[in-house]
Amino acid sequence: FVSSNAHGDYDWESDEIHLKSSFPSLVEFYLTILHEIHHALQVKKYGVAKFMKKYNQANNLATHSGLDPYNNNKWEQKAENWAKEQYNRYFKRGSK
Numbered sequence: 001f002v003s004s005n006a007h008g009d010y011d012w013e014s015d016e017i018h019l020k021s022s023f024p025s026l027v028e029f030y031l032t033i034l035h036e037i038h039h040a041l042q043v044k045k046y047g048v049a050k051f052m053k054k055y056n057q058a059n060n061l062a063t064h065s066g067l068d069p070y071n072n073n074k075w076e077q078k079a080e081n082w083a084k085e086q087y088n089r090y091f092k093r094g095s096k
Helices: 026-046 048-064 074-091
Strands: 008-011 016-019
Touching (some): 008 026, 016 026, 026 048
Antiparallel strands (some): 008 016
């Protein structure tokens, strides 16, 4: 983990997660970490070159469709959904 101005960012070249120094809530902090961990798992699964190719293709598809390249990137959506699933699985056990 490395301090950063970005909300959360996984650097696949150095295998580091960059996080800003403060978050509005602990839940948002956990979700951000889990989101970036999912990116790390995808890079491990596909390899850096293949993941970067797929990620950039999704960015380009969203951009050419007039959509936001981050929010409409399927890899970002997958990471967000996975983070929410993991958060619910591990942190919301007692609330059921």
